[in-house]
Amino acid sequence: MAFADTSSSPRRQQPLIPSFLYASSSSSSSKSLYLEKMLGSSGPRSPAPSPAADRSGFLIPSPEEPSRKMEMYSPEFYAACTFGGILSCGLTHMSVTPLDLVKCNMQIDPAKYKSISSGFGVLLKEQGVRGFFRGWVPTLLGYSAQGACKFGFYEYFKKYYSDIAGPEYATKYKTLIYLAGSASAEVIADIALCPFEAVKVRVQTQPGFARGLSDGLPKFVRSEGALGLYKGIVPLWGRQIPYTMMKFASFETIVEMIYKYAIPQPKDQCSKGLQLGISFAGGYVAGVFCAVVSHPADNLVSFLNNAKGATVGDAVKQMGLVGLFTRGLPLRIVMIGTLTGAQWGIYDAFKVFVGLPTTGGVTPAAAPAAELAKVQRGEDCIFPGAVFSLAILHACSLIVPPGCLRSFAKLVILQ
Numbered sequence: 001m002a003f004a005d006t007s008s009s010p011r012r013q014q015p016l017i018p019s020f021l022y023a024s025s026s027s028s029s030s031k032s033l034y035l036e037k038m039l040g041s042s043g044p045r046s047p048a049p050s051p052a053a054d055r056s057g058f059l060i061p062s063p064e065e066p067s068r069k070m071e072m073y074s075p076e077f078y079a080a081c082t083f084g085g086i087l088s089c090g091l092t093h094m095s096v097t098p099l100d101l102v103k104c105n106m107q108i109d110p111a112k113y114k115s116i117s118s119g120f121g122v123l124l125k126e127q128g129v130r131g132f133f134r135g136w137v138p139t140l141l142g143y144s145a146q147g148a149c150k151f152g153f154y155e156y157f158k159k160y161y162s163d164i165a166g167p168e169y170a171t172k173y174k175t176l177i178y179l180a181g182s183a184s185a186e187v188i189a190d191i192a193l194c195p196f197e198a199v200k201v202r203v204q205t206q207p208g209f210a211r212g213l214s215d216g217l218p219k220f221v222r223s224e225g226a227l228g229l230y231k232g233i234v235p236l237w238g239r240q241i242p243y244t245m246m247k248f249a250s251f252e253t254i255v256e257m258i259y260k261y262a263i264p265q266p267k268d269q270c271s272k273g274l275q276l277g278i279s280f281a282g283g284y285v286a287g288v289f290c291a292v293v294s295h296p297a298d299n300l301v302s303f304l305n306n307a308k309g310a311t312v313g314d315a316v317k318q319m320g321l322v323g324l325f326t327r328g329l330p331l332r333i334v335m336i337g338t339l340t341g342a343q344w345g346i347y348d349a350f351k352v353f354v355g356l357p358t359t360g361g362v363t364p365a366a367a368p369a370a371e372l373a374k375v376q377r378g379e380d381c382i383f384p385g386a387v388f389s390l391a392i393l394h395a396c397s398l399i400v401p402p403g404c405l406r407s408f409a410k411l412v413i414l415q
Helices: 028-040 049-054 075-096 097-109 116-127 129-133 135-170 174-205 214-226 226-230 231-262 273-306 312-319 321-326 329-353 375-398 402-414
Strands: none
Touching: 028 116, 049 273, 075 097, 075 135, 075 329, 097 116, 097 129, 097 135, 097 174, 097 273, 097 329, 116 129, 135 174, 135 214, 135 231, 174 214, 174 226, 174 231, 174 273, 231 273, 231 329, 273 312, 273 321, 273 329
């Protein structure tokens, strides 16, 4: 048997699976015909299959083609975002428990925990290696619940406010949509987080109080009552709502700018690895801004949950105004920057896994002129306030009696 001489051309490694078995939308019919000719000599020829049968028959999709699709804004979409939020927030916060432990103790007892390095040394000497992970169970459960509400409701409120605004205003005021949607979501998320956060801080800053959540939660309730678990809810909102507004709005803006100015091709032409790398980078930069904005309230939360019967005035008096803004800030910048970058990376990786696009990077298209009425100049000034008013009403509906909200809404409309 003679073989063709291939010495003059570079040898190409042949795939184990013949390439004609992979179907594509452009050439599936020709390749199926080729396969039919190969198999036709061994038996009677069957009628040519229809295009629909080609796609569901012997030929299998190419590895480059996504095998799963999920409809945007469907119940499955929101469920996927919720589960992605559980993974992104729960796992990342649990992984930085040692940093969080040192940070909380630096805020409560700066004389003893003077710096990051000395703080780790003190913990290692007094509590051993196991002491670095004290409070990891309430951290995991609390931030998993918070992440589920934060990411799931953010996607919901972002769509909700965009639909209210209409395509033109949703594009023009997209940053305002991000801010309002994230603020509304965080109000709900913190209600889920607050009891776990209260127990976590007490366990981490008072050695001997409890070993973890199972014995710490009943002991906390016996000491301060069930409502004591929500003693820090207002400072927690003060920490988390600005943090989350900065986290989502700055991330969406940073990622959009990266795709617009730093990447020479459209987002849909970038590889998934590149898109996830951009998500991590945008999340890290956003996390630095988040840490600075929310740090004073973080100091208040740690102080109030550590001291029984303490008030905000007591915290300001003991820590001082400058200490409120700066105590433990360098460590928190490192922790929150890494944390936020990892959260966006995990969240978008999960979205890609279930067949969804990564977050951000595509500016919504403006609505056609025929679909919208002509907008008067005065309305441009009214709309931003309307979006924030809706966000405030949604947030207040969770904690204010409905009758008060109806009266407030009537007053706004009459004005």
